[in-house]
Amino acid sequence: MTTKIFIDGGHGTTGIEIADRLAGRPELSLIIVPEAQRRDAGARRDALNAADIVILCLPDDAAREAVALIDNGKTRVIDASTAHRVADGWTYGFPELEPGHREKLANSRFVANPGCWPTGFLALVRPLTLAGLVPADWPVTVSGASGYSGGGKAMIAEYEGTDGAPTAFRAYGLGLGHKHVPEMTRYAGLSHPPLFAPAVANAYRGMLVEVPLQLRAMPGAPTLTDVHAALAAAYAGSPIVSVAALEDSGATGNVEIEHVGATDRLQLFVFGSATSGQARLVATLDNLGKGAAGAAVQNLNILAGLPETAGLRL
Structure with a gap:
């Protein structure tokens, strides 16, 4: 049937x-x-x-x-x-x-x-709120860049018109009232909306979503290892979501917007410095895929x- x-x-x-x-x-x-x-x-x-x-x-x-x-x-x-x-x-x-x-x-x-931005954001943040590493009232920030196909036919026409792409990189959502924020807030388990700073890049598809954390200022001062362990445990065995090993992330000098290509995968990275007590959590996905x-x-x-x-x- x-x-x-x-x-x-x-x-x-x-x-x-x-x-x-x-x-x-x-x-x-x-x-x-x-x-x-x-x-x-x-x-x-x-x-x-x-x-x-x-x-x-x-x-x-x-x-x-x-x-x-x-x-x-x-x-x-x-x-x-x-x-x-x-x-x-x-x-x-x-x-x-x-x-x-x-x-x-x-x-x-x-x-x-889900929206494409919330997918990357929630993949990074929800395991950390569940584990108690990120308090519900913590002032979370999320930024990144998406391919222009995320804007639908109108934006595709704008970037692929006869006059060429209007720009290489453009910030938007500057009024901090983006339509994705309610789902980010609710499903991450946050008490307050995250500060969301999206941008669109001159790439048809692909997406980078980043959540920076001042680990040294957070309750309990979680380490990079703590954060990575929570993410790795959340997605253990997943055929779709993977978490790069800490040593692999440490050896990576950059992550491209097209990192996962035109696939339905979602890969997460934990970058940072144990010395500074700072972390940059990055999700890579295809805005038209996952x-x-x-x-x-x-x-x-x-x-x-x-x-x-x-x-x-x-």
Whole structure:
């Protein structure tokens, strides 16, 4: 028996990436709405209600509208938009978040795919708050850079237009009210929002997310070894998330935005100085992979009871 899948918004950047990962999988059957009927509410309603699992790759308002069109009690939903990430009744779609979360996902009907930035941030911070190394009220900072494909078709057109890329590197979110901050705060277990300083680079895809820590000023003055041990324990045995050995990180002079390539992997590094008592925690991922499409496919596999890495690029 195949699992019927409908990708609503499947012609956007994330939808295309998801479809590529689902192609050729005999255990799945894709529901296709003809191009002429994509704006037909009736055709969309039929497709949404015929599917076992729906993946929404839509703007926030359109995602809410799609959920409202589902009038049965069985169709399960994975929403790749921001609309439901901190909404009641929705499970956050980061299986690695904490012990037991994967099982919670498997039994959920409504799943909110994480944002790309929160994926890297939470991978670094959540194990440390759980271990008590980062207090809930600690003033956490997160920065980094993403490929411009994370901005969707409009930003892709801006960077790939006939006049060439507008810049090599651009900071944004300067008003400190970015839409990713609520999910970062909630799922990291923080009492206050982190200071989020994102940037976009002139690279189509890829992402670096960095959390600097003044270890010497933190309660208990945790060491680099303490931090690394908490991260390594959290992701031990994971086929998707890996933590570079401390000695390997110490021998690394730099990390590139394209470090994991066009894959669905997530790799973490602990850099720092025992002498200064400072650390730079870095997550590397593909903003279209584990930061978007790869996460949606991983969640789909979990909901459908299929091998978790099926169709992923690892």
